[in-house]
Amino acid sequence: MDQRSLGKRIAPHLILILFGLMFLAPFAWLLLTTFKSEEEIFVIPVQWFPSELIWDNYLNAVSMIPFVQYTMNTVIIALLSVAGVVVISPLVAYGFSRIDFKGRNVLFIFMLSTLMLPMQVTMIPLYVMFNNLGMLDSYWPLVLSAWFGTGIAYNVFMIRQFFNGIPYELTESARIDGASEFRIYSQIVLPLAKPALLTIGLFTFLNAWSDFQGPLIYLNNQDSWTLSIGLKQFIRENSVAWGPLMAAATLFTVPIILMYFFVQKKFIEGISITGMK
Amino acid sequence: MNKSNKRALPVLLILTVILTTVLSACSTGGKASSGTEDGKVEIQFWNSFAGDSSKPLEAAIAKYNESQDKIFVKVLSNQDPQKQLTAISGGNPPDLVLTQWNNIGPWSAAGAVKPLKEFIDKDGFDTAQIIPAALDRMKVKDDIYGFPISMSMANKLFYNKQALEAAGLTAPPETLEQMMDYAKKLTIKDDKGNITQMGFIPDYPWIDNVFWPIIFNGSWDDGNGKLTANQPANVKSIEYQARFYQEFGQEGIDKFKSGMGKMETPQDPILTGKLGMMIGWENWYVDNRGEGKEIGVAPFPYPEAQPELKNAGMVSPIAMFIPAKAKYQDEAWEVMKYLLSEDVQIDYSIEYGSIPVLLKALDNPKLTENEKTKPLWDYYESAKSPNLKGFPNSIYINEYLQALNEETEKALKGQQSAQQAMDIVVEKMQPVADKNK
């Protein structure tokens, strides 16, 4: 009996570690590669550990592209995107979840359907539009697309699922007390949906961080480029600077790993608050 | 209106206000080109170079900007073809664009590229000074739509000196038949039957549907809209490649390929000798060629029965063009002319490590006696060869190349004969060609 309970305690860890190693592999590989010399990166068969630690790749990575500036640009775009998304999406989601108006379901499906058209065919008309608005070569096409582009449907749908899970009794009593819809929304429902907001905030940030196509198309000037465009600068025709590229990719990834780590902590706190109800 | 609406309203109002400010605030961005304050015209010059490979171009343009006070050229790199396409189609074209030569065909046939005849006539620009095979790539139905800024060529055979030596081969092969023999001698299998070294892989690093037919004097159209990809020369070129697969086996080659090492890394198979020979471009392995280095260079072999095809090769230039809707076309033309002048061409090809597109520059001692360009010397010479060719440019070029690629792949894998493969391509593409006559 004792043995079984010990097994029960260790077994989850064992499985988590086993699978964890698998999931750790890509990043571990990336990190280890950054310390290898060019000779070792492609050795056959694969060599996981560098024979000696080399920092040159990092030095080259930050000197080959204006790293700080690209990071700043990327952060600005990502934060602006998040700011709009976390305000707009829950509002819309509330309308689709909690207010039973005529035509709601049709409109909802309609909204979802905007996600079903591949962006390849809307890209050029969208570019034409931003050109007419005089917004090319600025961050606005990127930020406004994050706020109002088809991605809004994804965010709204997700938050709606959360809102739908909140018991009606919670809001019904407030409604009987004469609270306005907006008050119910902002004071009862929204605080309960903190994990959902964190989730879409996180995803929006990550999307903006790693978006390549958008910045490439809309940003002309080198000064306004983002990190994802910066990464491409290491890949030249006939010669890829693999070592610096891997170092730059690591520098690109570490901030979002840290951010994810702290957000998911908060995210769980947020959830446990909901759990208290 | 009840209370709730009153509450919701301010939020939405604020949102609207934010948006309108946003919209008005950024109406300053946009337009690609504009006049500058000092009376100069500023034009935008886009190129698709990434990282520091745009440096030679930037240096050339910096000199131009200093040399005169009418035009200021702003160079923007990393504007890849996808973006060029979007911007030109979306109504925000730059004034001058540098792109792959095979974009000239479709883009000009679609009306996006300014034909250069009027500029050429106005200035009496001598197009005969450009290497014909490179200039031909800029033409669609005999109209010139752009000029090459530099030229790349595949017309050599690279071989690993040690590998040949070890196999007792003292000189590189001269004919294709010899090359086949060499390939057999250079291919080694271990006791389990796995290939551990190969002499030659015809579709490494990629299936080349242009290079091979050129070696056999093939063509893809007759100049009058009839597609000729299924003529004997083209078919022979595929049969030749397929023979390698018959000889060494599809699965074995594929398996070997996956483990032979990645190109352009220290484990590159042509450097390590795991691969004995490969097609040689002028801008590959520049630091590993010549005396005392790993790689030897020889003219690419020719079919034994057709010695007149010696020194055949494929050219693929980088193109410059002016978008049809560009704002400052005259200025862009001036810049283009500047980049085609002899001194600029020479400097640029030294810095970029390519071949100049001016015939007369090929004999200039600044290139032919420059130690820095030594790996390119025999390329300069062979750039004069009349047997240089390329793929005809047209609106359907990419579709045509894709079809060739798909069917050639099947032929190499032995799923169909070379003749069948090319017949299918012509059958599929002839209607497309007819439509765009």
Next chain:
Amino acid sequence: MSSLQANTGIKSRERKRLLIGLLFISPWIFGFLVFQLYPIIMSLYYSFTEYNLFNAPEWVGLSNYMEMTKDAKMYQSLYNTIFITIFGFFPQLIYALGIALLLNQSVKGLSIYRTIYFLPTLVPAVASSLLWMWLLNAQYGLINQALGAIGLPEPNWLLDANWTKPSLIFMGFWGTGTTTIMYLAALQEVPKMYYEAASIDGASRWRKFWHITLPAISPMTFFLIIMGLIGSFQYFSQGYVFADSSGQAIGGPSNSILFYAIYLFQNAFVFLKMGYASAMAWLLFVVVLILTLVVFRSSGKWVFYGGDK
């Protein structure tokens, strides 16, 4: 008289609800009208034209749609896409749920585990694809070495047309971080008291999972299936990067990883057949919309919201 009054009462209340509802969703309406409507309408229009991206579109009626019915590559790309949806997306969904259940236990160091399981999603493709090329290498790859060691055949994952799709699916399991996180969030929302009550009744783990957990997270499953369907049918980047980094042309060996969106992209931007590409896009739109509606229709039977009245 009174029933009439009640009627108008209902009507005015309905109208009020409509107004409030529209007010809440107005940011979307605004965004749709300003930023989405024009591109959508244009793409629909292009689908009835011949449009090379530069010249003015030329009306050709239904001929793009007719052409599609005869396009063998279109069918092949559709097949590849459906293949990856059925054998890729659904197994990955179940897998993500499994990992989420694993991460939902109260063990020490959970936030570290959670971060690790999300890591592959964050690593840029340019870096991770290199590792993949190594793992899947036919001659020296870890996977084939393992297969060889236990006497199984060692396929050429990257170059054999029969194995490229399975390779992609296999790689896809590493990219399930987002799905896992969302399942995890949903799992945390399941009220503990349900489990306690079930434990008192002596329900087995399996019963608890089947009768409590699954229904409780069904709204998330619903969301993930809809989004997964939409996403899978537009499967693009992975296939593109895969072909590119294994030195293949777009579409891979024998077009075995030519997916619908990749073929569409090729038509639009490589062959300059935007009209045809738009028609392809709208066919896809209709197919996915129908599938989505089917899932929506069925959802009443298997999706349970805690907020249901």
